[in-house]
Amino acid sequence: MTIMIPTWVNGKLEPFEKLKAHQLGLRHKAVSVFVLRGKAVLIQRRALKKYHTPGLWANSCCTHPEWNESADHCAKRRLREELGITGIYPEHRHNLEYRAEVGNGLVEHEVVDVYVAEADNNMPLYPNPIEVIETDWIDYQDLIQQVKAHPEKFTPWLKIYLKDYAQEIFEQTRDLE
Numbered sequence: 001m002t003i004m005i006p007t008w009v010n011g012k013l014e015p016f017e018k019l020k021a022h023q024l025g026l027r028h029k030a031v032s033v034f035v036l037r038g039k040a041v042l043i044q045r046r047a048l049k050k051y052h053t054p055g056l057w058a059n060s061c062c063t064h065p066e067w068n069e070s071a072d073h074c075a076k077r078r079l080r081e082e083l084g085i086t087g088i089y090p091e092h093r094h095n096l097e098y099r100a101e102v103g104n105g106l107v108e109h110e111v112v113d114v115y116v117a118e119a120d121n122n123m124p125l126y127p128n129p130i131e132v133i134e135t136d137w138i139d140y141q142d143l144i145q146q147v148k149a150h151p152e153k154f155t156p157w158l159k160i161y162l163k164d165y166a167q168e169i170f171e172q173t174r175d176l177e
Contacts, residue, residue: 025107084126090115
């Protein structure tokens with residue numbers, strides 16, 4: 001199945017095949033979600049069969065909106081598809097742009113809508129094994145330290161988010177201080 005994502009082509013936003021956008025390093029839309037539970041952040045380890053960054057730890061979930069899909073709808077859809085999470089409501093927190101090589105000659109040049117969602121202690125997780133091989137709730141400060149100590153274990157975008165955009169993403173989350 002070919003997935004068409006919103007991609008800038010010749011300065012105009014158009015539907016474009018996802019893999020091809022990564023192969024060409026084209027600027028495209030993306031969505032990232034951080035699920036929080038008190039001071040803990042839900043992170044996931046990407047499935048080993050992912051076409052880029054397999055086996056690396058990432059934020060709770062991330063994806064590309066399909067052509068004509070709103071970022072809000074995409075965030076909720078991807079929480080359900082990757083982690084089996086329903087019944088929480090991600091809040092839009094920040095827009096950012098980054099460019100990173102992600103291996104296999106692929107480039108993520110993303111314009112990202114970042115969301116944060118609060119979870120309660122009883123929220124069940126049902127990770128999709130096609131997408132996720134492991135999840136973990138990690139204290140926010142411990143996550144910062146782990147990324148600094150072992151950057152090779154984390155996706156490029158998670159490192160960028162925490163290094164360059166943490167204040168904008170997490171500024172309204174007082175529990176993390």
